[in-house]
Amino acid sequence: MNDEQDLQEQAEAAGFDGAEDGAPEQDFSDLVKELEEVRQHVLYAQAETHNVRRRLEQEKLTAATYAAxxxxxxxxxxxxxxxxxxxxxxxxxxxxxxxxxxxxxxxxxxxxxxxxxxxxxxxxxxxxxxxxxxxxxxxxxxxxxxxxxxxxxxxxxxxxxxxxxxxxxxxxxxxxxxx
Structure with a gap:
């Protein structure tokens, strides 16, 4: 939340009072939500990649063990x-x-x-x-x-x-x- 306050103070110093259409506070909260969604997608993708790699290594080991x-x-x-x-x-x-x-x-x-x-x-x-x-x-x-x-x-x-x-x-x- 400290980051939000800093951004808000910077916006006010730059002359944004939030009264305009598409207020910076609203834009900022939308960006935070979007960032969190992207972060979740990245974590899911990393987990899936790890699972695929682990499964392939297990299949490779099994294939080598029982190849004969x-x-x-x-x-x-x-x-x-x-x-x-x-x-x-x-x-x-x-x-x-x-x-x-x-x-x-x-x-x-x-x-x-x-x-x-x-x-x-x-x-x-x-x-x-x-x-x-x-x-x-x-x-x-x-x-x-x-x-x-x-x-x-x-x-x-x-x-x-x-x-x-x-x-x-x-x-x-x-x-x-x-x-």
Missing amino acids: TGFARDMLSVKDNLDRALAAVPEELRQDDKLKALLTGIEATSRELDSVFARNGVTRVEALGKALDPNRHQAMVEIPSDEAEPGTIVQEMQAGYMLKDRLLRPALVGVAKKG
């Missing part, structure tokens, strides 16, 4: 095939000297793939012996069981995987039911 999702999903089939190949070799063939080198190579490839997954945040979903979690497991069959609690996973048909905190693929499981 499609590639990781594709690599899961490679991991599945390596695991099936190793599981298909009978014990008597594992002792054969001619096949040992081949099996050693397949096992080394599987371990290296596990290592690459771990470095990139791809982890296997725990299933056997756990309670069914529909966010991580997909129940395919119910298996009668007297040993396991109903709703407990007793068989894993296909491993599930996570990329950091996102599900890449649910584990396909068999769940115990009362026998």
Whole structure:
């Protein structure tokens, strides 16, 4: 208000008495209102700019974190095939000297793939012996069981995987039911 008094005194000193049409006091109050409106618009624009910048930074971080999702999903089939190949070799063939080198190579490839997954945040979903979690497991069959609690996973048909905190693929499981 001190500024208003100073302006009013200056106007009176300059010979404005406020009796004319469009009095300086009225003009001044209109300018103050307009200035306040402009100030509010600037504050809103600054806040919106800040929000857009923050949202873009978050989207950029998310995109960088999960950029490999499609590639990781594709690599899961490679991991599945390596695991099936190793599981298909009978014990008597594992002792054969001619096949040992081949099996050693397949096992080394599987371990290296596990290592690459771990470095990139791809982890296997725990299933056997756990309670069914529909966010991580997909129940395919119910298996009668007297040993396991109903709703407990007793068989894993296909491993599930996570990329950091996102599900890449649910584990396909068999769940115990009362026998």
